[in-house]
Amino acid sequence: MPEGLHESDVKNPVLRWVDQRLPVISMVQREYGTFPTPRNFNYFWNFGALAMISLAIMIATGVVLSMQYAANTGLAFDSVERIMRDVNYGWLLRYIHANGASMFFIVVYIHIWRNLFYGSYKTPRELLFMIGVVIFILMMATAFMGYVLPWGQMSFWGATVITNLFSAIPVVGNSIVTWLWGGFSVDNPTLNRFFSLHFLLPFVITGVVFLHITALHITGSNNPLGIEPKGPQDTIPFHPYYTSKDSIGIVVYLLVFALLVFFAPNMLGHPDNYIPANPLVTPAHIVPEWYFLPFYAILRAVPNKLGGVAMMGGALVVLFFLPWLDSSPVRSMRFRPIGKIAFLLFTANFFVLMWAGGKPAEQPYILIAQIATTYYFAYFLVILPLLAKFERPLTLPESISRAVLKHRGGGPLPAGATAKPMEKA
Structure with missing residues (x-):
């Protein structure tokens, strides 16, 4: 093969000619x-x-x-x-x-x-x-x-x-x-x-x-x-x-x-x-449109205009810091019993914000939005950092394959063994 061409495994000669010069297919x-x-x-x-x-x-x-x-x-x-x-x-x-x-x-x-x-x-x-x-x-x-x-x-x-x-x-x-x-x-x-x-x-x-x-x-x-x-x-x-x-x-x-x-x-x-x-x-x-309503509720939950804008922006900015706010070594909430409950409450709370955002700016909707906004920020800034220190997670599976095969009734894999293709599906 001439120098400078990509090593292509494509069988079709036309596509291989293209792939050698522009390896998009590879x-x-x-x-x-x-x-x-x-x-x-x-x-x-x-x-x-x-x-x-x-x-x-x-x-x-x-x-x-x-x-x-x-x-x-x-x-x-x-x-x-x-x-x-x-x-x-x-x-x-x-x-x-x-x-x-x-x-x-x-x-x-x-x-x-x-x-x-x-x-x-x-x-x-x-x-x-x-x-x-x-x-x-x-x-x-x-x-x-x-x-x-x-x-x-x-x-x-x-x-x-x-x-x-x-x-x-x-x-x-x-x-x-x-x-x-x-x-x-x-x-x-x-x-x-x-x-x-x-x-x-x-x-x-x-x-x-x-x-x-x-x-x-x-x-x-x-x-x-x-x-x-x-x-x-x-x-x-x-x-x-x-x-x-x-x-x-x-x-x-x-x-x-x-x-x-x-x-x-x-x-x-x-x-x-x-x-x-x-x-x-x-x-x-x-x-606004329904997909903006949770953040619109956060905006209206604060009586001060600048404060409302800051809180609405903060609801998005806090996500950038989430990897460091939640320092728990366990990723999945499936193995974090208290974290799972807190997260499900957070999910319900998000829908409450969405509902409150679509209501008129009057009581009791403003109070409900204020409570929901408090939990929104508390989840990221208080609950997750505390859970990372005090929560006792469940025991993690030894490996993905063992957990999958055990769940399917296949039993554990021997050390170093590879599952058959039919088992992978």
């Missing part, structure tokens, strides 16, 4: 074919692949919709109605895109929940988790800007309320708001800026996702037991075992997605957004 085979993965993944490990599918759907539909959308305050609302009524299959594209945002957040919230429950943020995966948090924050920014684009009542007033929050920042706050607006109120320059950023950020997210995947393939995946593989008997190739398992998850996901799009396309939206934006008429109750 890389995919190495990273998604023979890549060793823990043999005990459950279906919670499907949600990383589902998030990638969601991102691809959002980018594809968003690019096509942008061809018909007019980023002008006098035309935006009507252009959306034209997409719905006159553009061939425009209604389908818009419903897929609008509900795709909700499906994307559902998938990512479950993905984060899995990481928190099974301790996937612990060493050596701290940076992997932190990159994931960056993706989540970029998603929130992208979704907020996209919600403004239909230029309905909730779009306009949501943009007004949220952008005004930056004015609470000392010294530079008002300048930031003026820059975001492109003037002295939410108007045409604001819509143009939000449209441009909404189009750009998904591609930024795609780049960060590649960093996320690269970090994952450096450290390897965590697993439900939270213990590292101790040999080849603890792992199986990613393909065909987990490609087939992911395929099942993708089919179920697309089925649920289709049911939402075709039978309840407006279930997760707000009816006020079908009214054109009117700066002179304030909606009775301004609420």
Whole structure:
């Protein structure tokens, strides 16, 4: 073979010629074919692949919709109605895109929940988790800007309320708001800026996702037991075992997605957004999209504007420090009895925040949001650090293979033995 060419195992001569000069096929085979993965993944490990599918759907539909959308305050609302009524299959594209945002957040919230429950943020995966948090924050920014684009009542007033929050920042706050607006109120320059950023950020997210995947393939995946593989008997190739398992998850996901799009396309939206934006008429109750409600509840739980903004931002920033706040040597909450209870309470507490965020800013909802906000921060800043010192975890399994085979009635493996391929499935 001539010097400088990649050593390729591809059989097809045309593909081998390409792979020798641009080894993409070999890389995919190495990273998604023979890549060793823990043999005990459950279906919670499907949600990383589902998030990638969601991102691809959002980018594809968003690019096509942008061809018909007019980023002008006098035309935006009507252009959306034209997409719905006159553009061939425009209604389908818009419903897929609008509900795709909700499906994307559902998938990512479950993905984060899995990481928190099974301790996937612990060493050596701290940076992997932190990159994931960056993706989540970029998603929130992208979704907020996209919600403004239909230029309905909730779009306009949501943009007004949220952008005004930056004015609470000392010294530079008002300048930031003026820059975001492109003037002295939410108007045409604001819509143009939000449209441009909404189009750009998904591609930024795609780049960060590649960093996320690269970090994952450096450290390897965590697993439900939270213990590292101790040999080849603890792992199986990613393909065909987990490609087939992911395929099942993708089919179920697309089925649920289709049911939402075709039978309840407006279930997760707000009816006020079908009214054109009117700066002179304030909606009775301004609420963001459902996936922002927990953080909106935290914002409103603090009477002081600056304090509320700081707490809302802190609810995200605290995740970056989670790998060091929880110093317990045991990863999975399956082996931490008190930690498991505290985490399940945290999960319920998150739904309480979501419920309170959708209610009017009055009692008793504010008090409930304040109590739930207190537990949210107490879980990260108080409970996890204390449990790391005083909790007595259960005994961890000796290895992944022994735990899996014992669970399936296969008995323990002899030392150094490798499970048969049929056992791995």
